[in-house]
Structures are given as structure tokens and as C-alpha cells.
Amino acid sequence: MVGKDSLRSKIIFVVLLMLVLAFVLIPFVTMISSSFKPNQEQTQLPPKIIPDNPTLEHYQGVLNPDIFPFLNYFKNSLIVAFFSAGIGVVISIFGSYSFARLEYTGRSVIQRGVLMVYMFGGVLLVIPLFQMISKLGLFDTRTSLVITYVVQTLPVSLYMLGNYFRTVPESIEEAAIIDGCSRLEVIFRIVLPLSAPAIVSVFIYAFMIAWNEYLFASVFINSSSLRTLPLGLNQLFYTQHYVWGRMMAASVLTAIPVIILFLSVERFITGGLTFGGVKE
Incomplete structure (x- = not known):
């Protein structure tokens, strides 16, 4: 049985x-x-x-600038996604480390307050963010999207890295401090190498959010030369060159960078959690 x-x-x-x-x-x-x-x-x-x-006619059509400026949209998306993910990771590293290791007044309140951002949907944040972006003179710029995506992904990034940093043995950091390392040296020499899988995961998460986001891009970007790929694919629906095959070809080309990114950093994600943490 x-x-x-x-x-x-x-x-x-x-x-x-x-x-x-x-x-x-x-x-x-x-x-x-x-x-x-x-x-x-x-x-x-x-x-x-x-x-x-x-x-291959659909791919040839997509890559034809007279039909669809795919390469320009690709460049815009790549710039926005890369800078959004990079800036978000840098801020998350220091913020998460402070949550995980430092003691100061209001730490728990700030940590919970950051996560409260996710209680509000993106639609509710469009108007206040639009007002802030307009007053800063950043409307219709890539910078407006970078700022928005950093704000959008930062809560989860802080949460993910904070939990990972707590798994790094404090004894290793204490030994480094005793040897004369400053707190910044501990972060760069001890914490970051041991947390490479988590940092790479956060970068991929932030990159994918920025790469695929449509709502904020449609509100903050007006010029056709600054459109990202999601905006470009949407516009392709309303042109005389729209056909199913061409839409699918553009979608395949849009997915390739994320796949390449994941495959290129997979070894970091599956790597050991405490690699290099023990002296030989």
C-alpha cells in the first residue's frame, strides 16, 4: 500500500x-x-x-528603422533599466546593511515604513509622482523614469538584501573590525563578496521591472525618441505596419536581453552562500 x-x-x-x-x-x-x-x-x-x-521577414521589418525604430527603443530601455537597477542596488546595499547590523533610534519604524509603499498601487502614485517630476523639470526625460523605478523597486530590494545580510556570520565582521577594518571596509571586503548571489538577484529583479514597465513610462515620456520598448510595442499596434508576426518578432527581441542577463549571472545566484568566508 x-x-x-x-x-x-x-x-x-x-x-x-x-x-x-x-x-x-x-x-x-x-x-x-x-x-x-x-x-x-x-x-x-x-x-x-x-x-x-x-x-525572417518579420524580424527584418522590426529592425527596419523606417518601419519600427526598434534599436532606438532598445537603447532607451537598456539605459533606463541599467541605471535604475545599478542605482537601486547601491542604495539597497547601504540601506539594508544599516537595517541588518546598525542600531539607531527609529530603525524598525523606518524599515516597516519602507515596505508600506507597497500598500499603494502604481496607479495611486502616478499623480503625485507626476507633480514632483514636473516641478523638478524632469518631465519627458530618461531621468524621470530612473528615479521612478528606483523608488518602485527599492522596498523589495531593501527587504531582500536585509534578510540576506543577516545570514552573514557577525563573527566574521567582528574579526575584521578587530583587525583594523572600518565599517565601510567590512562592507566592501566581507559582506559584498559573501552576498554576491543576493546582490545579483536584486539587480535582475530591478532590471526586469524597469525593462518591462509601461504605466509610468506612458505618463512621463512624450517624445517618440525617448520611448522605451513597452511604449514602442504598444505604438506598433496603431501603425499601418502592424501584423501579428511583426509583433511577435519584436516581443522575442525584447525578451532576449533579460534571458542573456539571467544566463550570464546564473552562477552567482547558484553559488555558495558563504564562499570565501573561511580562511584556509
Whole structure:
């Protein structure tokens, strides 16, 4: 009976896992397949995953500046996402370390207050942020998006890094201080190397939020030359060049940077939590 129950549980687990994978992967497979299908095959019934006559015409159209300025939108998104993630990580490192290690009046109140930002949806913050951005003279600039995305991702980044910093043994930091290291030297020489997986994870999180965000970008950006990829993809719907295959090709190209980023830093995420923390 025990063997049958165990086998039944494994079968149920595998079936549920396959359903979840299908639910997650089917949209991506459809997107990639449609990007290579000629226009006449887009509405073919029954639909085929592998097109009969694969073509690159949709990618050629997307990369044609006269049809869709993809490279310009890509550059804008890359600049905004990279600076947003980088600045957010730097602020999070020092803020999270203060929450995890330093004792000062009001620390717990500030820490909980930061997380309270997530009680309010993005729609509720659009108007006050718009007023602040306009008064600072930053409307229709990439800087407005960088500031907004840093504010948007900072609470979770602080929470994630703060919890990770607490897992770093205090004895290692105390030994470094006894050896004459300052608090900043402890952060750069001890805490950061041991927290590389968490820092990389926070960077990827902040980068993805900034890369895919649409609401604030649609409010703060007016010039077509400063549009990010989400805005550009939305505008493609309303042009004479709109076709399903071209939309799917643009979506595939938009997803590639995030995939490359994740694959390039995967070893840091799966690395040891205390690598290098013990002297040999």
C-alpha cells in the first residue's frame, strides 16, 4: 500500500508539473513560432507550432528603422533599466546593511515604513509622482523614469538584501573590525563578496521591472525618441505596419536581453552562500 501511495503521489506530482510547464511555456512557444510564420499562416486552422514556410521577414521589418525604430527603443530601455537597477542596488546595499547590523533610534519604524509603499498601487502614485517630476523639470526625460523605478523597486530590494545580510556570520565582521577594518571596509571586503548571489538577484529583479514597465513610462515620456520598448510595442499596434508576426518578432527581441542577463549571472545566484568566508 505504501508503494502504491508513493507511486500515485509521484504520478500526480508529474502531471501537475507538466500542466504548470505547459501553462508557462505555451505562450512563449506560440510567440516564437508566430514570429517565423508568414502572414498567411498566422490564422491557419489547426494552428501549427512549426511553420510550413519559415521566414525572417518579420524580424527584418522590426529592425527596419523606417518601419519600427526598434534599436532606438532598445537603447532607451537598456539605459533606463541599467541605471535604475545599478542605482537601486547601491542604495539597497547601504540601506539594508544599516537595517541588518546598525542600531539607531527609529530603525524598525523606518524599515516597516519602507515596505508600506507597497500598500499603494502604481496607479495611486502616478499623480503625485507626476507633480514632483514636473516641478523638478524632469518631465519627458530618461531621468524621470530612473528615479521612478528606483523608488518602485527599492522596498523589495531593501527587504531582500536585509534578510540576506543577516545570514552573514557577525563573527566574521567582528574579526575584521578587530583587525583594523572600518565599517565601510567590512562592507566592501566581507559582506559584498559573501552576498554576491543576493546582490545579483536584486539587480535582475530591478532590471526586469524597469525593462518591462509601461504605466509610468506612458505618463512621463512624450517624445517618440525617448520611448522605451513597452511604449514602442504598444505604438506598433496603431501603425499601418502592424501584423501579428511583426509583433511577435519584436516581443522575442525584447525578451532576449533579460534571458542573456539571467544566463550570464546564473552562477552567482547558484553559488555558495558563504564562499570565501573561511580562511584556509
